[in-house]
Amino acid sequence: AADIINLLPPDTAGTVLRRISREDYEDVSELLKFHEESAGGLMAREIVTVRAGKLISDVIAKLRSELDSIEQIHYIYIVDSEGVLLGRIPIINLLVIDPGMKVEEVMDRDILTVTADTDQEEVAAMFSKYDLYSMPVVDENGRLVGRITVDDIIDVIEEEANEDITMMAGTGDEEFYERSPIRLSRARLPWLLTGLFGGMASALIMHHFKGSLESVLTLAFFVPVITAMGGNVGIQSSAIVVREIALGGLSISQTGGKLLREMKVAIINGLVIGTVLLTTVTVWQGSLKLGVLLGLCMFIIIMWATIMGAFIPLMLKKAKIDPALATGPFITTLNDILGIAVYLGIATVFLGWLG
Amino acid sequence: AADIINLLPPDTAGTVLRRISREDYEDVSELLKFHEESAGGLMAREIVTVRAGKLISDVIAKLRSELDSIEQIHYIYIVDSEGVLLGRIPIINLLVIDPGMKVEEVMDRDILTVTADTDQEEVAAMFSKYDLYSMPVVDENGRLVGRITVDDIIDVIEEEANEDITMMAGTGDEEFYERSPIRLSRARLPWLLTGLFGGMASALIMHHFKGSLESVLTLAFFVPVITAMGGNVGIQSSAIVVREIALGGLSISQTGGKLLREMKVAIINGLVIGTVLLTTVTVWQGSLKLGVLLGLCMFIIIMWATIMGAFIPLMLKKAKIDPALATGPFITTLNDILGIAVYLGIATVFLGWLG
Incomplete structure (x- = not known):
């Protein structure tokens, strides 16, 4: 009963309380505390x-x-x-x-x-x-x-x-069975606007590397590969850590072990995906140098995104913030921006070599 | 008891069954069916x-x-x-x-x-x-x-x-508390490879529009905006529909209603995000035409990604496939590819006008 009354506006709650028996009244009043x-x-x-x-x-x-x-x-x-x-x-x-x-x-x-x-x-x-x-x-x-x-x-x-899933999807709280498109939109928009400004930050970074992109336009083709992989890897890592925290199986003292585990997974996945990308790009673009550059960047980004994916929820937990926040669009957006910066930064350094 | 025995290899199961009492044996044998x-x-x-x-x-x-x-x-x-x-x-x-x-x-x-x-x-x-x-x-x-x-x-x-969350994160089944990095990597890699090939498909599309990108390089800067928003919007929509199916509150007969609801949300979100993007790009790039182009593309991509996000899980459910499959990297990858194609396709048509 206490649950329902808490959801009512304060003055309605008063009315409901007066209409139930004295004994129940005391019960509910105490629960409200x-x-x-x-x-x-x-x-x-x-x-x-x-x-x-x-x-x-x-x-x-x-x-x-x-x-x-x-x-x-x-x-x-x-x-x-x-x-x-x-x-x-x-x-x-x-x-x-x-x-x-x-x-x-x-x-x-x-x-x-x-x-x-x-x-x-x-x-x-x-x-x-x-x-x-x-x-x-x-x-x-x-x-x-x-x-x-x-x-x-x-x-x-x-x-x-449900909380974990809506956080991951970036839809805001209590969306199930909601029918009003306005309310649904209001719950989802803040997350989308975050993503939009993250995307604009990525655009700014690409603009910053305009010179490199003008001299080797092919570099731009692989931006979606970089962002897609950074996002996927980060979500894999953060979702697992968040769920392990939620299921009660993960204490702060195990933090080091989890990070180490994720780092090992990142090395294996980074090597596999990096090698596949190196080979594909080398064959497609006929340039071993471009292949090596992309494979190397992919390895770095997979390492980075995996570790951030595991690290951020653990830090949020320590700061007593819901760790599930880290599984949402935030981490994907962050990985997009950092991934593009790392990729174009490295490419620019090696631009002469690529030439 | 039946659960444990089912997980053992067939010959071990035989041994276990023989070691328990006759009465229990009959019980468990029947449960195995x-x-x-x-x-x-x-x-x-x-x-x-x-x-x-x-x-x-x-x-x-x-x-x-x-x-x-x-x-x-x-x-x-x-x-x-x-x-x-x-x-x-x-x-x-x-x-x-x-x-x-x-x-x-x-x-x-x-x-x-x-x-x-x-x-x-x-x-x-x-x-x-x-x-x-x-x-x-x-x-x-x-x-x-x-x-x-x-x-x-x-x-x-x-x-x-857990199943819904691992599907959404693309980590494969039963990953919690797993310690072996090899096994973890094996569970996650197929999803990453899917994402990688999706990324390569995006790269091919950008390569196809090489001419447009060469004449207006600025178009490339907004590719991460397009992919980020398509991904976010698609996941919002699919996660909600999948969860509503899982909670037992959504039958096939309500399909039309859900699609309509998501379409309305998409129109509102598309108008808001599209307008914000139009304004930002116009101010930053000093080109109303580029702003209009991006705002329009964003609206179309948000509509498309939202509807696909709601439609695909409902179709999977109808085909008796786990609808949660639609929340994973698949839908994000698909939205990346289609988003880039729509964006660069429209931009190419209006290239002269943009010029």
Whole structure:
């Protein structure tokens, strides 16, 4: 419920809150304090708790009296007089345990919990890793404040994947099923304008090397090859690193290892693609020198774009910015500009030799 | 269990099967018949079934005797003498229902089921839409054959998102956490070679228009602008359509609507970007004619790339090919080639006018 109210303008939210019952009102008001993308924002408060000292038969009696109001229960939570979580009992066990036993004698004490301020992505990773159905949320003193169920986690996982994909595509947030072309256009245009000004920067660089292009026009023919490969290589590298971060499998301490891995891949790919380009250009243009120049530039650009592709998301993560930003048009645009500069720069140095 | 065995080479699989108990053997052997990415491949067979006619007290007795072997149970399934699924009872209800009642008097009859050959993506969409924890799988005669639980669905959703992202990035399948640079390179190279040959095709087109480029070299400066925008616009459009298909919200019948929506977005974006480019080029190059030419070409390329971006995934879906293929380097490469051809083609026609 908290999610929906957060999306309303402030005055509407007031009206909705007044129209629901007092008890629910307090629930929702407290949830509003948590960040929407935290465990606190995800959790529900409909939870069955029992004080330590009660008997299993008391629990069953309580469930019988409350069952109408509770939809999906997996566990009964046991708390002390302060509300601190002590353990839990799976519902199914209530059917088979001697009703005369005390709850603390049969409860599981070894349970995973999160605090309300835990990021939802981290919570989702725990659900996925440990195959959880439900997880209790506690405050900083260990008091039970709610529970998160797996159906909300599915929404989180889909949302995070959608975020990564829209970032990669450069379409802005929340575009799915949107029907208004104006709103769609407004979401996409900033990314396109970034790309446009990046393209103009590339044009400026080519203008700067006008002299070289006038003397060897053939150099211009290979500009699309340079930009296409820089873009592809950069996206491959950044998408993999971003996804590894998102899936929770990559910590900052592994940064060095990832960069090294990507560098090795870049050397292999650079050698293969560089050699293919060298051969093709040599045969087509009948100039080994032009072939060598292009093969060499391609190798440098593949190395550079791969390393940037891996490095930028890791740095963004360190700066607590969404690393997925690095998979979008930004990195492609950057690689276009730098690729053209490296290519025409090297070509200009060797212009006499090419002649 | 079926998943792991499917990945082993055939003779190893034989060995593993012989080493597990006879009962499990039959279970796994039957699962092997289903496609790994279908409901049959996902489901587990550990399921508590009760014949119609039994009493709630019988069910509780059965649970008490079997509880050790069953980990996560949410429902008791009620079947007839042929094994046909009739209904189910949530475990929690067993605590509160009169033990003397018959199971068919209290069971839910209105339950969602899937058949074993249903695609896992479709199953995941149902779990997500209806907030399910567990869903029964039936054969073509309605006989209960297994159940799918939500923890497996989480894996499916992550897997499908990963597939979409690796396809978009052009990195090939299953790359996450891979350490071998050789294997990584082998996964990425085919996509890069595609991009390389696409780039060479662009070079050929520029070579074809050599005469135009020689007379107005400035035309070459804007090639990176054309390719960057075609690529960005195409990916925006294809990524959105692919994701809408993946999330289960887009059927073939909505194809026309999506194409129309994307066309409207393309008109707005084309007008905005085209006008910005017209103005920038006119000011920078001091030539309104060049500005108009570039603005016009940009408009055409944005229209074309957007429509192709939406159209190709829908066509792939219709041909039962993974639509995500359309988000990868293929569409960018195609847009590069066509964009350059359109741009230099139009420029050549108006060359005299530009002069």
